[in-house]
Amino acid sequence: MATVALYSAIPASAQNATDGKVKIGALVDMTGVYSLHGGPGVVEAVKMAAEDFGGLVNGRPIEVLSADYQNKVDITSGLARRWFDADKVDMIIESTDSASALALFRLGEEKKRVIIGAGSATTALTNNGCMPYGIHYVYDTYALATGTGSAIVKQGGKNWFFITADYAFGHALEADTSRVVLAEGGKVLGNVRAPLATTDFSSFLLQAQSSKAQVIGLANAGGDFVNSVKQASEFGITQAGQSLAAMLVFITDVKALGLPVAQGMKFTTGFYWDRDDESRAFAKKYFGRTKAQPSMVQAGAYSATMHYLKAVQAVDSEDAEKVSGWMKANPVNDFFAKNGVIRPDGRMVHDMYLAEAKTPAESKNEWDLMKILRIIPGEQAFKPLAESACPFVKKG
Numbered sequence: 001m002a003t004v005a006l007y008s009a010i011p012a013s014a015q016n017a018t019d020g021k022v023k024i025g026a027l028v029d030m031t032g033v034y035s036l037h038g039g040p041g042v043v044e045a046v047k048m049a050a051e052d053f054g055g056l057v058n059g060r061p062i063e064v065l066s067a068d069y070q071n072k073v074d075i076t077s078g079l080a081r082r083w084f085d086a087d088k089v090d091m092i093i094e095s096t097d098s099a100s101a102l103a104l105f106r107l108g109e110e111k112k113r114v115i116i117g118a119g120s121a122t123t124a125l126t127n128n129g130c131m132p133y134g135i136h137y138v139y140d141t142y143a144l145a146t147g148t149g150s151a152i153v154k155q156g157g158k159n160w161f162f163i164t165a166d167y168a169f170g171h172a173l174e175a176d177t178s179r180v181v182l183a184e185g186g187k188v189l190g191n192v193r194a195p196l197a198t199t200d201f202s203s204f205l206l207q208a209q210s211s212k213a214q215v216i217g218l219a220n221a222g223g224d225f226v227n228s229v230k231q232a233s234e235f236g237i238t239q240a241g242q243s244l245a246a247m248l249v250f251i252t253d254v255k256a257l258g259l260p261v262a263q264g265m266k267f268t269t270g271f272y273w274d275r276d277d278e279s280r281a282f283a284k285k286y287f288g289r290t291k292a293q294p295s296m297v298q299a300g301a302y303s304a305t306m307h308y309l310k311a312v313q314a315v316d317s318e319d320a321e322k323v324s325g326w327m328k329a330n331p332v333n334d335f336f337a338k339n340g341v342i343r344p345d346g347r348m349v350h351d352m353y354l355a356e357a358k359t360p361a362e363s364k365n366e367w368d369l370m371k372i373l374r375i376i377p378g379e380q381a382f383k384p385l386a387e388s389a390c391p392f393v394k395k396g
Contacts, residue, residue: 023083048285053306105131117136118304125346126388145179218245225246232244354373
C-alpha cells in the first residue's frame with residue numbers, strides 16, 4: 001500500500017484549511033528501478049523549490065505532498081484522485097513512469113488540474129495523450145532518439161536490435177529510435193521486450209547476440225538499464241564486437257555502472273550538473289541536502305516547480321487554465337534551461353546535450369562522470385509542433 005508523507009514550508013499550526021493554500025503533489029518511484037534518478041530526490045527538489053520561493057505565494061502557504069506510485073497505474077490513479085478530491089491538491093508532478101503519466105494527464109483534464117511530466121518519456125504526452133493543462137518538461141523519446149540514435153548511425157552503427165522495456169515508455173523509445181535509424185539509412189533486424197524490473201536479461205541478450213546486429217539498442221532505463229549493461233559485459237557481448245546503444249542514461253546509472261564499464265558510452269541528456277556556473281551552484285545546494293548530484297529529472301523537477309509557482313503568483317490563482325496559460329506564455333530561464341518554451345501541446349522545448357561517460361583517468365572525483373560533446377538545439381531535438389498529433393493544437 002502506498003503511503004503519503006506531507007511536507008510544508010510553513011509551520012504546522014498554519015495547516016488548518018483545505019483551501020487558501022498552494023498544494024503540490026509529487027508522485028515518484030520511491031524504491032523501485034527508477035528511484036535513484038527520480039524518487040526521493042525529486043521530492044527533495046520540489047521541496048527545495050517551494051522553500052526557495054519563500055514558502056508563500058501571494059500570502060498563501062505552499063505545501064508539498066509525496067507518495068510512492070510504485071510504477072503502477074492503478075495506484076497512481078487512486079492516489080491522484082484522492083489528492084484532488086480530498087486534499088485539494090492543485091498540481092501533480094511525476095518523476096518516471098510513462099503509463100502512469102498518461103493516466104495522470106487524463107485525470108488532470110477531468111479535474112482541471114495542472115500535471116507536469118518531469119521524468120516520463122513517452123511522446124504520447126504531447127500527442128494523442130495531451131491535455132490542456134499537461135506539461136512535458138525534461139525530455140522525451142523523440143529527443144533521445146534524435147540525439148543518440150542519429151550519432152551512432154552516423155558513426156557506422158547501421159544494423160540494430162532492440163531490447164525494450166515492455167510498456168509505454170519502452171515502446172515509444174524503440175519506435176522513435178527505429179525511425180531515426182531508418183531515416184539515416186540503417187536497418188532494424190529485430191527486437192525483444194523485457195518486463196519492467198527484470199533481473200535476468202540473459203535470454204534477451206542471447207537473442208540480441210544471435211541477431212548479429214552491430215548495435216544493441218537498450219530501450220530501457222534505471223535499474224533495468226544498469227542490469228542489462230552489466231550482464232552484457234559478463235556475456236562478453238561488447239568484447240565480441242557488438243556495441244550497446246544507451247538510449248536513456250542518467251548520471252546515477254553511470255555512477256552505478258562505474259567508469260571502467262561505462263567509459264565511452266554516448267547518450268543524450270537534458271542536464272548535467274557540471275555544465276556551467278549556474279548548474280554547479282544548484283548542484284552544490286542539492287548535494288548539501290541529498291549527498292548526491294542531481295539527475296536531469298531531479299533538476300528538471302525543481303525548475304518546473306519554480307516555473308509553476310511563478311505562474312500562480314503572476315495570475316494570483318491556482319486555476320489550471322490561467323496557470324498553464326502563463327507557463328506557456330513565458331520562457332524558462334534558469335540553471336536548467338535558457339529560453340525554454342512550453343508549446344501549446346505542452347512540450348517544453350529546450351536544448352539537449354550529447355554526452356559521453358568519461359574514462360577513469362579523466363575523472364577528478366566521484367561525480368565527475370560525464371562530458372558534453374555537443375549541444376542539440378531544442379528546435380532540432382524535439383518533434384516539431386506542426387507534426388504534433390495533439391488534438392487541441394490548431395494547425396495551419
